Amino acid sequence: MVLPDYRIYEHPILDFKRGRRVKFYYRDKVIEAYEGESILAALYAVGYRVFNRSPKLGLPRGAYCMIGKCSSCLSVVDGVPNTRICVEPVREGIHVEPQEGLADIRRARRQENVETIRVETDLLVVGGGPAGLKAALVAAEHGADVVLVNDHFVLGGQLVKQTHKFFGSRDYFGGTRGFRIAEMLSKKIKEYNNIRVYTNGFAYGYFKGGVVGVAVHGEHPLNLLVKAKTVIAAPGAAEKGLDFEGNYLPGVMGAGGAQTLMNQYGVRPGDKAVVIGSGNVGLIIAYQLLQAGVKVEALAEILPRIGGWFVHAAKIRRLGVKILTRHSIVRAIGTERVEKAVLQAYDEHFHPIPGTEKEFGVDLVLISIGLQPDTKFFAQAGAVMKWVPEAGGLVPIRTWGQETSVENLFVAGDASGIEEATTAFIEGEIAALSALLKLGIGGKEVEERRGKLIDFLWNEYRMAPVVRRAREGKLKVTVSEEEMEKIRIGEYT
Amino acid sequence: MRYDVAVIGAGINGVYTALELLDRGIEKIAIIEKNYPGSGGTFRCATGIRASFTSREHVVLMKRSIEKWKELSNRFGFPFVQGGYVWLLSREEHLRNFKEYVRFHHSLGVPTRIVDPDEIKELVPTIKTDTLVAGVHDPIAGKSNPFTALLNVLEYLKKSGVEVRYPEKAEKIIVENREAKGVLTEKERVEAETILVAAGYGSRDILSTCGVDAPINNLPKHALITEKYREVFKPLLVDWETASYMVQTVSGGFLIGAELEEEYNRPPMNRIEFLYTAVRIWSKYFDWFPSTHIIRYWTGYYVMTPDHHPILGPVKDVESLYVSTGFSGHGFMIAPAASEAVAEWIVRGKPGIREAENLTIDRFKEGRLIHEIAVFG
Ligand SMILES: Cc1cc2nc3c(=O)[nH]c(=O)nc-3n(C[C@H](O)[C@H](O)[C@H](O)COP(=O)(O)OP(=O)(O)OC[C@H]3O[C@@H](n4cnc5c(N)ncnc54)[C@H](O)[C@@H]3O)c2cc1C
Ligand SMILES: Cc1cc2nc3c(=O)[nH]c(=O)nc-3n(C[C@H](O)[C@H](O)[C@H](O)COP(=O)(O)OP(=O)(O)OC[C@H]3O[C@@H](n4cnc5c(N)ncnc54)[C@H](O)[C@@H]3O)c2cc1C
Ligand code: FES
Numbered sequence: 001m002v003l004p005d006y007r008i009y010e011h012p013i014l015d016f017k018r019g020r021r022v023k024f025y026y027r028d029k030v031i032e033a034y035e036g037e038s039i040l041a042a043l044y045a046v047g048y049r050v051f052n053r054s055p056k057l058g059l060p061r062g063a064y065c066m067i068g069k070c071s072s073c074l075s076v077v078d079g080v081p082n083t084r085i086c087v088e089p090v091r092e093g094i095h096v097e098p099q100e101g102l103a104d105i106r107r108a109r110r111q112e113n114v115e116t117i118r119v120e121t122d123l124l125v126v127g128g129g130p131a132g133l134k135a136a137l138v139a140a141e142h143g144a145d146v147v148l149v150n151d152h153f154v155l156g157g158q159l160v161k162q163t164h165k166f167f168g169s170r171d172y173f174g175g176t177r178g179f180r181i182a183e184m185l186s187k188k189i190k191e192y193n194n195i196r197v198y199t200n201g202f203a204y205g206y207f208k209g210g211v212v213g214v215a216v217h218g219e220h221p222l223n224l225l226v227k228a229k230t231v232i233a234a235p236g237a238a239e240k241g242l243d244f245e246g247n248y249l250p251g252v253m254g255a256g257g258a259q260t261l262m263n264q265y266g267v268r269p270g271d272k273a274v275v276i277g278s279g280n281v282g283l284i285i286a287y288q289l290l291q292a293g294v295k296v297e298a299l300a301e302i303l304p305r306i307g308g309w310f311v312h313a314a315k316i317r318r319l320g321v322k323i324l325t326r327h328s329i330v331r332a333i334g335t336e337r338v339e340k341a342v343l344q345a346y347d348e349h350f351h352p353i354p355g356t357e358k359e360f361g362v363d364l365v366l367i368s369i370g371l372q373p374d375t376k377f378f379a380q381a382g383a384v385m386k387w388v389p390e391a392g393g394l395v396p397i398r399t400w401g402q403e404t405s406v407e408n409l410f411v412a413g414d415a416s417g418i419e420e421a422t423t424a425f426i427e428g429e430i431a432a433l434s435a436l437l438k439l440g441i442g443g444k445e446v447e448e449r450r451g452k453l454i455d456f457l458w459n460e461y462r463m464a465p466v467v468r469r470a471r472e473g474k475l476k477v478t479v480s481e482e483e484m485e486k487i488r489i490g491e492y493t
Numbered sequence: 494m495r496y497d498v499a500v501i502g503a504g505i506n507g508v509y510t511a512l513e514l515l516d517r518g519i520e521k522i523a524i525i526e527k528n529y530p531g532s533g534g535t536f537r538c539a540t541g542i543r544a545s546f547t548s549r550e551h552v553v554l555m556k557r558s559i560e561k562w563k564e565l566s567n568r569f570g571f572p573f574v575q576g577g578y579v580w581l582l583s584r585e586e587h588l589r590n591f592k593e594y595v596r597f598h599h600s601l602g603v604p605t606r607i608v609d610p611d612e613i614k615e616l617v618p619t620i621k622t623d624t625l626v627a628g629v630h631d632p633i634a635g636k637s638n639p640f641t642a643l644l645n646v647l648e649y650l651k652k653s654g655v656e657v658r659y660p661e662k663a664e665k666i667i668v669e670n671r672e673a674k675g676v677l678t679e680k681e682r683v684e685a686e687t688i689l690v691a692a693g694y695g696s697r698d699i700l701s702t703c704g705v706d707a708p709i710n711n712l713p714k715h716a717l718i719t720e721k722y723r724e725v726f727k728p729l730l731v732d733w734e735t736a737s738y739m740v741q742t743v744s745g746g747f748l749i750g751a752e753l754e755e756e757y758n759r760p761p762m763n764r765i766e767f768l769y770t771a772v773r774i775w776s777k778y779f780d781w782f783p784s785t786h787i788i789r790y791w792t793g794y795y796v797m798t799p800d801h802h803p804i805l806g807p808v809k810d811v812e813s814l815y816v817s818t819g820f821s822g823h824g825f826m827i828a829p830a831a832s833e834a835v836a837e838w839i840v841r842g843k844p845g846i847r848e849a850e851n852l853t854i855d856r857f858k859e860g861r862l863i864h865e866i867a868v869f870g
Contacts, residue, residue: 055721055745080784082720102745105722106619108784205790207765225765380763380790 003031003046008266012291013163013177016266024094036154039085039096040066040073041265049250049337051075051085055101060336062250066260068151069238069374074099079109086260089153089200091219116223119196121147123435124212124228126203126377129157130421131234131413133185134428139435140192142442147226148189149201149214154264155189156182157236158256158414159421161263163291164284168422169461178421179263198224206231206381210408230408230435233378234428237371237392237414242276245331251338255285255368262292273364274341275299276329280308282368286316289366297360300327300343302350309466330357332365341365371418378415381406384487390473391417397477399484400454401434402427407488410434417477419470426457496656497521498839499676499685501663501699503530505639505828506817507691508647509565511655513836522655523685525678527662531643533693534824537716537793539740539748540642541729542826543578543634544603547594548865550802550848551823552601554830557846559633561829569649571641572743576727578634579608579616581625581778583734588627595629597866605631617726620778636729638743639825663692666703672812673703687839689815694794696818705808708857709819711794713761715753717771719785721745730778737774747785749775761792795822800862805831805852806838815839816854 008016019035026043033042040051040063051073052061064072068087077083078094081103085096125136128150136148154160162178173181189195201216201224212231216222239254241247251270255277258269273294275286278301286296299316304325306313317323324343330352331342345356372393379385383396383404395417396404403410410431413424433450436442462471479487497519500507503526511522526532542562544555566573582588591607598605608630610622616630651657658678665677666688675684692699697709722745729740737751749771753764768790776782798804798819808814817835820827834844844850856862 081722082786102721102723105781105785106725108781110780111783114783204787205763205765205768208762211765213765213768382762 006045006047006268008262008268008292011266014263014266018266022090022092024090024092024096026096027098033090035090037090037265038066039075039077039088039090041086041261041267042090043085043096044261044269045265045267051098053098053100054248058101059248060250061248062337063253063261064257065239065254066257067238070254074103076103079107080111081105081108087152089218111221114221114223116225118225118227119147120227121145121196122229122439122441123147123432124149124226124231125234126212126231127157127234127236127413127415128152128155128197128199129234129236129413129424130159130181130185131415131424131428131431132157132232133189134425135232135234135412135432135435136195137185137188137192138429138432140195142436142446143194144436144439144441146192146195147198147228148195149198149203149224149226151200151202151235153200153218155186155197155199161256161259163263163288166421168420172422172425174422181421203233203235203377206377206406206409230410230438232402232410232412232428232431232435233415234411234413234424235374235377235415237373237418239367240370240372242329242367242369244329246333246338249332249334249338250336251334251363252332252365252367255281255366258364258366259285259288263288268292268294270294270362270364272297272360272362273366274329274343274360274362275366275368277301277368277370278306278308278313278323278325279368279370280312282366283308283312283316285366285368286321287312287319290316290319290321294364296321297362298322298324298343298358300329301325302328302346304348329365338363338365371414373415373417375415378404378406378409378411381409383409386477388417388473388476390469391477395477397479397484397487399481400478401450402431403434403484405484405487408435408438417470417474419467419474423457423461423467423470426453426461430454430457494684495521496523496683496685498523498687498689499683500524500689500691501676502526502533502690502692502695503647503657503659504533504535504691504693505531505643505825506820506832507689508643508650509828509832510689510691510817510835511650512646513832514839515650515653515655517836517840519840520654522650523683524650524655524657525661525663525676525683526657526659527695529659530647530657531639533695534793534796534820535643536639537791538639538825539716539729539738539750540637540639540742540825541578541634541738541740542573542636543631545578545594545598545605545631545634547597548802548863549601550851550863552598552603553848554827554834554846556601556603557833558827558830559635561833562635562637565646565829566637566642569645571638571645573635573637574727574743575633575635576729577616578631578731579613579728580629580731580733581613582627582629583624585626587733591629593866603631604633605629616728617730619725619781621780624777630728634729636740636743663699664702666690666699666814668703668811668814671810673814687813687815689817689835689839691817693818693824694796696796696816700816703811703814705811705814705854707804707816707819707854708799709804710757710797712757712797713755713759713792714750714795714822715761715764715767715790715792716748716750717768717787717790718742718746718748720788722747722785732774732778735770735774737771739775746788747782757797761794763790763792796824797821799857801865802863803827803831803852804854805835805849806844807853809853809855
């Protein structure tokens with residue numbers, strides 16, 4: 001049987017240079033893939049949509065986040081169950097199986113003794129998105145010894161899938177396409193021999209004595225114990241889900257998930273889509289879907305007005321996409337995957353208006369209703385947190401210098417509250433400068449640079465009306481050193 | 494508003510005592526919780542439930558508890574799985590001690606039994622027994638789910654008019670003429686006929702505000718849980734050599750506790766040695782264990798008393814003040830019976846179960862500590 005082919009070969013912006021050919025097994029089928037693809041992307045490219053079934057009802061589960069944050073894709077890889085195949089690279093000859101409900105751990109292959117390596121460093125950076133990369137570079141520039149760990153096997157975080165030219169300050173790559181920024185920074189990181197990089201390295205915990213455990217997964221698993229004088233954690237964010245009938249069906253996906261498939265791996269996520277949410281991300285996704293050859297049937301927004309920028313909206317309208325304000329999804333229909341989506345009009349009290357259902361024959365429902373900071377690392381470390389809706393949820397309280405209530409642990413980027421890449425860069429830099437001060441590196445020059453940057457961030461950059469709300473959110477969780485001391489004393493309640 | 498009873502602490506004991514009071518016709522009840530319900534020991538616990546103890550007081554109360562767990566789990570629709578306990582013994586001397594405990598259990602009607610390695614294999618599929626001399630099986634022990642066990646009852650209480658006030662910290666117990674009159678919280682003065690302190694690790698502090706000295710110390714404990722997997726075995730396992738336990742929870746995760754040296758009353762911190770210790774112990778028994786994923790590690794307190802038995806019932810020096818705390822690591826399993834006893838005390842002046850009368854706070858001053866044939870898990 002010939003498998004379908006969803007790989008994109010022609011694209012207006014991207015030129016997919018695929019790696020070496022790799023063969024692996026899915027059930028008993030041989031799958032052809034390319035080096036650098038995740039297992040999930042390779043399977044998706046040849047038409048697989050269901051990777052897992054839910055434990056109780058046996059419902060199908062497909063790709064959702066594509067960055068290892070949602071557990072929708074748990075599969076068995078070489079006998080190891082509960083493997084997130086969206087962040088596991090393909091390798092020659094591996095055996096992959098779907099997972100039906102809870103895994104039978106008794107059948108797991110006995111894992112070899114994983115080697116433990118202990119390293120010491122001035123600064124450990126957790127997360128290689130814009131915030132983490134910038135932090136590592138600034139610290140390394142000043143001569144600090146840096147270890148950078150990134151869960152994904154590719155550095156760059158969200159940048160790797162963004163094909164559009166970035167808005168924001170030129171000093172912070174405004175006008176450059178996201179994935180190019182990631183390439184530039186990753187290249188620069190390699191130039192420093194005082195930065196040790198571990199991709200595929202998941203920081204699993206922060207322990208007494210400032211030790212961070214890092215599980216390096218993949219072909220050569222490793223337990224890396226990093227004793228760091230300072231730690232900057234920038235683990236990013238996860239996409240929010242939406243509650244509606246049939247939301248479990250494969251084809252219902254985070255907008256960022258679809259973006260990963262098409263822009264990072266060159267795999268068309270489907271044929272026809274509806275997009276839910278009209279923030280900039282939703283608008284950009286709609287445009288990128290069109291570029292990838294997906295028909296966008298409609299874009300729904302529950303509010304009376306479009307959330308994102310007018311220019312983005314105008315662009316997709318010109319290309320014939322219907323934007324339905326005061327609408328949302330009420331139902332996805334299908335058995336093994338989405339076949340139809342039902343949108344409905346909502347009144348000013350956010351109640352659906354009966355009789356206004358509109359049915360669309362689509363195989364994709366992309367949810368783009370915002371992100372939620374990934375703060376598990378901080379919670380486990382015992383950092384005092386606060387619920388701030390404007391920041392996307394629960395975030396650690398921090399000083400102006402980005403230090404949390406756990407001394408020498410800093411936060412930067414989306415994990416500190418949802419904003420954008422420019423502020424992630426700036427926060428990463430501020431955190432790095434603060435860490436340098438703690439390390440006693442740099443002195444006055446570093447202090448001045450940090451002061452200027454904090455001033456620029458708060459009194460200039462964040463004053464723009466479009467980012468006001470984010471500024472207000474972050475103000476609620478940013479405190480002075482003195483206030484932080486008080487929080488630390490009353491820390492355990 | 495003046496309440497009949499104000500309960501301080503919405504852990505399993507505060508909540509279950511409120512239920513028992515409501516069942517006895519007391520209607521004006523407030524539960525004051527400084528954080529959120531369950532946030533103390535309750536949501537951190539392993540939910541092990543057993544009656545195989547080494548003092549008469551514990552055995553009698555826990556046996557009653559097991560009966561009540563059956564009732565309550567049916568009434569409120571949460572799980573109680575009587576999967577048993579298995580102690581894993583790797584030394585002859587431990588086996589000798591356990592033979593004595595088993596005789597004691599039998600004298601009080603608890604059907605524990607020494608089992609050989611082959612029987613352990615039947616009870617615990619996939620376990621490797623080459624380091625074991627024997628095991629002990631308690632077939633009537635079990636496990637539950639800490640979340641539904643608390644929240645389902647709490648929901649019912651709320652519907653029945655019990656006021657659950659949180660987050661609201663109780664700051665002082667108001668006593669006038671040696672009688673408790675109410676609770677001063679961070680928000681206001683709450684008046685009540687009767688005050689019950691069921692504040693877990695916060696009990697000593699709040700009792701000290703009215704001059705009652707409870708000899709309680711909080712001992713940091715560590716626990717972890719893996720992702721969920723299909724059921725491998727039902728019993729809760731105790732590795733007697735290391736005092737580490739492992740249970741596959743009703744939802745499927747493997748929950749492990751292991752001993753680390755700790756100081757009393759210190760804020761607990763995550764320590765990497767804990768992960769190493771837990772993984773080392775249980776990888777020895779199960780080949781598949783290294784392939785599991787640990788998803789959470791947390792700490793909590795055992796609220797310890799000098800004789801490792803709870804403090805229940807009235808306080809001699811302060812009229813209308815009751816205590817239910819100091820469970821020394823067993824406060825989940827005992828909650829149904831302890832709550833019943835305390836509610837009976839409040840309503841009828843006597844705990845119902847005679848053995849509970851030995852557990853009042855005055856025993857420490859009067860030198861009537863509880864005698865155990867051995868200190869046991
Ligand atoms: C569709 C879309 C369009 C956007 N457009 C723009 C734009 O035009 N301009 C702009 O400024 N911003 C834009 N953004 C936002 C921007 O991409 C993010 O704000 C930014 O990437 C956040 O950076 P970060 O470093 O905090 O996190 P991320 O970029 O999310 O990086 C986090 C990294 O940490 C790793 N990680 C997570 N947990 C761990 C762990 N425990 N251990 C080790 N590693 C871990 C992850 O693998 C990941 O690589 C856009 C976002 C989206 C989704
Ligand atoms: C890792 C671990 C494993 C355990 N395993 C088991 C087990 O297997 N079986 C078992 O039976 N037990 C076990 N325990 C013990 C068990 O968790 C406790 O004994 C039990 O939860 C105690 O319940 P409680 O209602 O007395 O207290 P808690 O659940 O601690 O509730 C007390 C409540 O009072 C509140 N409070 C405190 N001070 C104030 C104040 N001033 N004002 C208002 N509210 C206040 C707290 O916030 C808390 O919510 C374990 C404990 C730990 C830590
Ligand atoms: S974890 Fe793989 S799709 Fe979300």
